[in-house]
Amino acid sequence: MLPTLAILIAAQAQTGTADYKVFRLGNPVGSASLTQKLTSAGKVTQFKLEIKSAGTTATIRQTSTWDLNGLPLRKTLEMVTDSPRRRVMKTISFKGRAANIIEEIDAQRTVSEVIAPGAETINAAAEYWFLRDLPKKDARTRYLAFDTDRNLWETTDAIYLGSKSLTIGGKTMKGFMVRTLTARRTVEAIFDDKGVPIVIEEENGTRFERVVKKDAS
Numbered sequence: 655m656l657p658t659l660a661i662l663i664a665a666q667a668q669t670g671t672a673d674y675k676v677f678r679l680g681n682p683v684g685s686a687s688l689t690q691k692l693t694s695a696g697k698v699t700q701f702k703l704e705i706k707s708a709g710t711t712a713t714i715r716q717t718s719t720w721d722l723n724g725l726p727l728r729k730t731l732e733m734v735t736d737s738p739r740r741r742v743m744k745t746i747s748f749k750g751r752a753a754n755i756i757e758e759i760d761a762q763r764t765v766s767e768v769i770a771p772g773a774e775t776i777n778a779a780a781e782y783w784f785l786r787d788l789p790k791k792d793a794r795t796r797y798l799a800f801d802t803d804r805n806l807w808e809t810t811d812a813i814y815l816g817s818k819s820l821t822i823g824g825k826t827m828k829g830f831m832v833r834t835l836t837a838r839r840t841v842e843a844i845f846d847d848k849g850v851p852i853v854i855e856e857e858n859g860t861r862f863e864r865v866v867k868k869d870a871s
Contacts, residue, residue, distance in 0.1 A: 670785075670850035672864050676705065679859040683707060686862055690850055692785055696721040710737045716802070724778040724797075726753075731802045744802060751776060753800050753807070770807045774798045780812035784830050785849025791816045799836075811835045818844055820853065823866035827852060 669691045676684040684705035691698045696719060703714040712735045719727040731744040743758040751770040756763065770776050779787070779795045791814060799810040815831040829844035829852050843854040854862040 670846070670848035672850050672852075674851075674854075674862040674864055676703070677861040677863065688850065690785065690848075692782075692849075696727070697781055697785065710735055720778065720781050724781050726776065726778070726800060729800070729802055746800065746802065748776075748800075753805075755805055757805075766805070768800075768805055768807065770798050770800075772798075774809060776800075776807070778810075780832065780834075783812075783814065783832065783849060784845045784847060789814045808836050808838070820844060822852065822863060825866045827866075829853075 669689065671689045672687070674686040674688070675682060676686055684703065686701065686703040688702075689700045699716075699718050701714075701716045701718075703712075705712045705714075712733060715730075715732045717728075717730045719729070721727055726748045728748065729744070729746040731742070731746075733742045734740070741758075741760060745756045747754045753768045753770070755766045755768065757766070758764075774797065776798045778797050778799060780797075783789050793814045794811060796809065796811050798807040800806070801808055811834070813833045813835075815833055817828060818831045819826060819828050821827075827846070829846055831842065831844050834841045834843070840857045841854060844852045846852055851862065852864045
Protein backbone atom coordinates (compact mmCIF):
# COMPACT_ATOMS: atom_id res chain seq x y z
CA MET A 655 0.00 0.00 0.00
CA LEU A 656 1.11 3.56 -0.62
CA PRO A 657 2.30 5.53 2.41
CA THR A 658 0.15 8.40 3.57
CA LEU A 659 1.83 11.62 2.51
CA ALA A 660 0.93 15.21 3.35
CA ILE A 661 -0.47 16.81 0.21
CA LEU A 662 0.60 20.38 -0.32
CA ILE A 663 -1.39 21.66 -3.30
CA ALA A 664 0.28 24.65 -4.93
CA ALA A 665 -1.95 27.69 -5.30
CA GLN A 666 -0.68 28.20 -8.82
CA ALA A 667 1.43 26.35 -11.37
CA GLN A 668 4.95 25.51 -10.23
CA THR A 669 7.58 24.88 -12.89
CA GLY A 670 11.12 23.52 -12.64
CA THR A 671 13.62 23.16 -15.48
CA ALA A 672 17.14 21.79 -15.79
CA ASP A 673 19.77 20.93 -18.38
CA TYR A 674 22.09 17.95 -18.02
CA LYS A 675 25.37 16.54 -19.22
CA VAL A 676 25.15 12.80 -19.90
CA PHE A 677 28.03 10.43 -19.18
CA ARG A 678 28.54 6.72 -19.76
CA LEU A 679 31.29 5.09 -17.68
CA GLY A 680 32.74 8.55 -17.09
CA ASN A 681 32.80 9.59 -20.75
CA PRO A 682 30.56 12.38 -22.10
CA VAL A 683 28.00 10.98 -24.56
CA GLY A 684 25.27 13.61 -24.83
CA SER A 685 22.96 16.13 -23.22
CA ALA A 686 19.43 16.29 -21.87
CA SER A 687 16.83 18.77 -20.67
CA LEU A 688 13.80 18.49 -18.40
CA THR A 689 10.81 20.71 -17.76
CA GLN A 690 8.40 19.76 -15.00
CA LYS A 691 5.16 21.53 -14.17
CA LEU A 692 2.71 21.11 -11.30
CA THR A 693 -0.76 22.47 -11.95
CA SER A 694 -4.16 22.23 -10.28
CA ALA A 695 -4.87 19.19 -12.50
CA GLY A 696 -1.65 17.21 -12.00
CA LYS A 697 1.91 16.98 -13.24
CA VAL A 698 3.45 17.26 -16.72
CA THR A 699 7.07 16.53 -17.60
CA GLN A 700 8.84 17.14 -20.90
CA PHE A 701 12.16 15.41 -21.44
CA LYS A 702 14.66 15.61 -24.30
CA LEU A 703 17.77 13.45 -24.63
CA GLU A 704 20.45 13.54 -27.33
CA ILE A 705 23.03 10.75 -27.37
CA LYS A 706 25.97 10.26 -29.74
CA SER A 707 27.46 6.79 -30.07
CA ALA A 708 29.37 4.91 -32.80
CA GLY A 709 28.77 7.63 -35.36
CA THR A 710 25.01 7.78 -34.73
CA THR A 711 23.01 10.51 -33.02
CA ALA A 712 19.76 9.54 -31.32
CA THR A 713 17.27 12.18 -30.19
CA ILE A 714 14.51 11.19 -27.79
CA ARG A 715 11.59 13.36 -26.70
CA GLN A 716 9.06 12.25 -24.13
CA THR A 717 6.09 13.98 -22.51
CA SER A 718 4.30 12.40 -19.55
CA THR A 719 1.15 13.47 -17.71
CA TRP A 720 -0.21 12.29 -14.33
CA ASP A 721 -3.28 13.28 -12.36
CA LEU A 722 -3.07 14.60 -8.79
CA ASN A 723 -2.92 11.07 -7.35
CA GLY A 724 -0.04 9.95 -9.58
CA LEU A 725 -2.30 8.06 -11.99
CA PRO A 726 -0.75 8.06 -15.48
CA LEU A 727 -2.91 9.79 -18.08
CA ARG A 728 -0.83 10.04 -21.24
CA LYS A 729 2.68 9.54 -22.57
CA THR A 730 4.20 10.42 -25.92
CA LEU A 731 7.60 9.22 -27.08
CA GLU A 732 9.54 10.11 -30.21
CA MET A 733 12.93 8.66 -31.07
CA VAL A 734 14.88 9.65 -34.18
CA THR A 735 18.27 8.32 -35.28
CA ASP A 736 20.27 9.83 -38.12
CA SER A 737 22.39 6.89 -39.30
CA PRO A 738 20.52 4.88 -40.33
CA ARG A 739 17.60 7.29 -40.50
CA ARG A 740 14.78 5.91 -38.37
CA ARG A 741 11.78 7.37 -36.53
CA VAL A 742 9.69 5.77 -33.80
CA MET A 743 6.62 7.55 -32.44
CA LYS A 744 4.40 6.27 -29.62
CA THR A 745 1.28 7.72 -28.09
CA ILE A 746 0.04 5.96 -24.97
CA SER A 747 -3.26 6.86 -23.32
CA PHE A 748 -4.33 5.29 -20.06
CA LYS A 749 -7.88 4.29 -19.21
CA GLY A 750 -8.37 2.40 -15.97
CA ARG A 751 -5.61 -0.21 -15.88
CA ALA A 752 -5.23 -0.30 -19.65
CA ALA A 753 -2.42 1.30 -21.65
CA ASN A 754 -3.66 1.98 -25.18
CA ILE A 755 -0.71 2.27 -27.56
CA ILE A 756 -0.47 3.77 -31.02
CA GLU A 757 2.99 3.09 -32.43
CA GLU A 758 4.50 4.28 -35.70
CA ILE A 759 7.85 2.91 -36.87
CA ASP A 760 8.99 4.49 -40.14
CA ALA A 761 5.33 5.25 -41.01
CA GLN A 762 4.16 1.70 -40.21
CA ARG A 763 1.32 2.01 -37.68
CA THR A 764 0.19 -0.53 -35.07
CA VAL A 765 -2.39 -0.32 -32.28
CA SER A 766 -2.34 -2.43 -29.10
CA GLU A 767 -3.55 -2.55 -25.52
CA VAL A 768 -1.66 -3.74 -22.43
CA ILE A 769 -3.56 -4.33 -19.17
CA ALA A 770 -1.74 -3.83 -15.88
CA PRO A 771 -1.54 -7.29 -14.26
CA GLY A 772 -2.66 -8.21 -10.77
CA ALA A 773 -3.97 -5.75 -8.22
CA GLU A 774 -0.86 -3.59 -7.61
CA THR A 775 -1.62 0.13 -7.79
CA ILE A 776 -0.58 2.08 -10.90
CA ASN A 777 -0.60 5.37 -8.98
CA ALA A 778 2.98 6.66 -8.81
CA ALA A 779 3.04 8.60 -5.53
CA ALA A 780 6.79 9.18 -5.87
CA GLU A 781 6.20 11.41 -8.89
CA TYR A 782 5.13 14.10 -6.40
CA TRP A 783 7.90 13.67 -3.84
CA PHE A 784 9.55 17.04 -3.07
CA LEU A 785 7.53 18.68 -5.85
CA ARG A 786 4.38 18.64 -3.72
CA ASP A 787 4.62 15.94 -1.07
CA LEU A 788 7.12 15.62 1.77
CA PRO A 789 7.94 11.96 2.50
CA LYS A 790 9.61 10.90 5.71
CA LYS A 791 13.07 9.32 5.53
CA ASP A 792 12.86 5.63 4.55
CA ALA A 793 9.41 6.12 3.03
CA ARG A 794 8.75 3.47 0.38
CA THR A 795 6.13 3.16 -2.33
CA ARG A 796 5.49 0.28 -4.74
CA TYR A 797 3.49 0.59 -7.95
CA LEU A 798 3.30 -0.63 -11.53
CA ALA A 799 4.93 1.74 -14.02
CA PHE A 800 4.55 1.50 -17.78
CA ASP A 801 7.82 0.96 -19.68
CA THR A 802 7.49 2.85 -22.96
CA ASP A 803 10.52 1.08 -24.48
CA ARG A 804 9.16 -2.45 -24.05
CA ASN A 805 5.41 -1.70 -23.90
CA LEU A 806 4.82 -3.45 -20.59
CA TRP A 807 4.04 -2.77 -16.94
CA GLU A 808 6.74 -3.46 -14.36
CA THR A 809 6.80 -3.43 -10.58
CA THR A 810 8.66 -0.38 -9.32
CA ASP A 811 9.83 0.45 -5.79
CA ALA A 812 10.83 3.98 -4.79
CA ILE A 813 12.64 4.56 -1.48
CA TYR A 814 13.52 7.93 0.05
CA LEU A 815 16.99 7.54 1.57
CA GLY A 816 17.26 10.99 3.17
CA SER A 817 18.94 14.32 2.50
CA LYS A 818 22.38 14.51 0.89
CA SER A 819 24.85 17.26 0.04
CA LEU A 820 26.80 17.23 -3.21
CA THR A 821 29.08 19.53 -5.18
CA ILE A 822 28.67 20.04 -8.93
CA GLY A 823 30.52 22.62 -10.98
CA GLY A 824 32.07 24.04 -7.84
CA LYS A 825 28.67 24.64 -6.27
CA THR A 826 27.53 22.76 -3.16
CA MET A 827 23.85 21.88 -3.02
CA LYS A 828 21.57 19.98 -0.68
CA GLY A 829 19.15 17.48 -2.11
CA PHE A 830 17.00 14.46 -1.39
CA MET A 831 18.16 10.99 -2.41
CA VAL A 832 15.76 8.42 -3.87
CA ARG A 833 16.51 4.87 -5.01
CA THR A 834 14.21 3.36 -7.65
CA LEU A 835 14.25 -0.38 -8.23
CA THR A 836 12.79 -2.62 -10.92
CA ALA A 837 13.63 -6.19 -11.92
CA ARG A 838 16.02 -4.85 -14.58
CA ARG A 839 17.79 -1.93 -12.99
CA THR A 840 18.55 0.27 -10.01
CA VAL A 841 18.56 4.06 -10.33
CA GLU A 842 19.64 6.56 -7.67
CA ALA A 843 18.72 10.21 -8.01
CA ILE A 844 19.16 13.34 -5.93
CA PHE A 845 16.32 15.87 -6.23
CA ASP A 846 16.10 19.54 -5.36
CA ASP A 847 13.24 21.06 -3.34
CA LYS A 848 11.14 21.41 -6.51
CA GLY A 849 11.36 17.70 -7.27
CA VAL A 850 13.75 18.22 -10.19
CA PRO A 851 16.75 15.85 -10.37
CA ILE A 852 20.23 17.22 -9.72
CA VAL A 853 21.98 13.94 -10.49
CA ILE A 854 20.68 10.60 -11.80
CA GLU A 855 22.89 7.51 -11.77
CA GLU A 856 22.11 4.08 -13.21
CA GLU A 857 23.96 0.91 -12.28
CA ASN A 858 25.09 0.47 -15.91
CA GLY A 859 27.34 3.53 -15.57
CA THR A 860 25.01 6.13 -17.10
CA ARG A 861 25.00 9.45 -15.24
CA PHE A 862 22.93 12.59 -15.76
CA GLU A 863 24.53 15.62 -14.11
CA ARG A 864 22.82 18.98 -13.96
CA VAL A 865 24.50 21.89 -15.69
CA VAL A 866 25.04 24.43 -12.91
CA LYS A 867 25.11 28.07 -13.90
CA LYS A 868 27.87 30.07 -12.26
CA ASP A 869 26.76 32.95 -10.05
CA ALA A 870 27.24 36.33 -11.64
CA SER A 871 30.22 38.17 -10.22
